[in-house]
Amino acid sequence: MSEYQIETHSETETVRIAESLALLLKPGDVVTLEGDLGAGKTTFTKGLANGLGIKRTVNSPTFTIIKEYHGEMPLYHMDVYRLEDSDEDIGFEEYFGGDGICVIEWAHFIQDYLPAEYLNIKISYIDDRTRLLAFFPKGVHFESVAADVIG
Ligand SMILES: Nc1ncnc2c1ncn2[C@@H]1O[C@H](COP(=O)(O)OP(=O)(O)OP(=O)(O)O)[C@@H](O)[C@H]1O
Ligand SMILES: [Mg+2]
Numbered sequence: 001m002s003e004y005q006i007e008t009h010s011e012t013e014t015v016r017i018a019e020s021l022a023l024l025l026k027p028g029d030v031v032t033l034e035g036d037l038g039a040g041k042t043t044f045t046k047g048l049a050n051g052l053g054i055k056r057t058v059n060s061p062t063f064t065i066i067k068e069y070h071g072e073m074p075l076y077h078m079d080v081y082r083l084e085d086s087d088e089d090i091g092f093e094e095y096f097g098g099d100g101i102c103v104i105e106w107a108h109f110i111q112d113y114l115p116a117e118y119l120n121i122k123i124s125y126i127d128d129r130t131r132l133l134a135f136f137p138k139g140v141h142f143e144s145v146a147a148d149v150i151g
Contacts, residue, residue, distance in 0.1 A: 002122070002134035004150040009130050014040050014123075017133060017149060018047025021119075024145045027073050028097040030115055032107030035123035040131050041105040044123065045077055048103055060105075065090055074100025081106040089113075117142060 008014040025031070031048070033041040046058045052071035060079055069075040076095050083090075084106075095102050096115045107114065117139030124132040135146040 002136050004135035004137070004146040006133050006150055007126065007130060008133060011040070011043055014043050014131060014133065015047035015050065018044045019051035021145065021149050022048045022051025022101075024148055025101050026141075027099050027101070029141075030096050030102045030104065030118035032104045032114065032118055032120045033123065034106070034108060034120065036125060039123040039125055041123060042079075044121065044133075045103050045105070048101065049075055049077075052101070066095070068100075076100055076102045077105075078102065079105040080109045084109050119145060 006017065008017060021031070033044055035041050042058065042060045049056075049058045049069055049071065052069075052073060052075055054069045054071035054075060056069055058067075058069065058077060065078055065080060065083065067077045069077065078092075078095075092102075092110060092113045104110070107120070119142040120136040120138065122134045122136065124134070126132055135150060137143045137146040
């Protein structure tokens with residue numbers, strides 16, 4: 001169980017949590033999103049984008065692995081679902097610790113490439129409108145970020 005968890009009761013509430021998270025992130029930060037199909041990973045990413053002042057519509061990068069958005073700082077939105085069972089090296093390391101924020105849907109498929117410190121968020125479906133967002137911070141920076149968002 002996570003020390004930092006919250007239930008949301010609408011898409012808008014999930015977006016708001018992500019917006020408040022975005023304000024606490026700094027360039028190079030990595031956020032990983034786990035959760036079943038339709039859990040709300042892309043919805044959460046939309047909130048991060050809003051929080052960074054990105055005006056373009058964020059949608060799932062189905063045919064591309066990485067989409068870039070430009071706001072207060074770059075947002076690199078990765079959906080690595082299609083990398084399951086593949087050893088393809090996309091050069092993620094160039095993005096991690098770089099000039100922008102990386103948000104990764106289905107990050108467990110690239111577990112071996114993840115940096116030492118990042119914020120893992122698990123989104124669980126409770127019912128039609130309700131989701132449980134559980135934050136699992138790795139490292140002191142993300143520990144304090146999680147406490148600020150949830151606390
Ligand atoms: N509390 C909630 N938080 C987030 N989304 C919600 C909530 N309640 C309902 N929804 C709905 O759940 C759906 C989430 O879809 P979304 O594309 O964000 O999921 P996903 O995890 O990215 O799925 P995929 O694995 O297909 O990429 C949206 O249709 C959204 O409106
Ligand atoms: Mg998605």
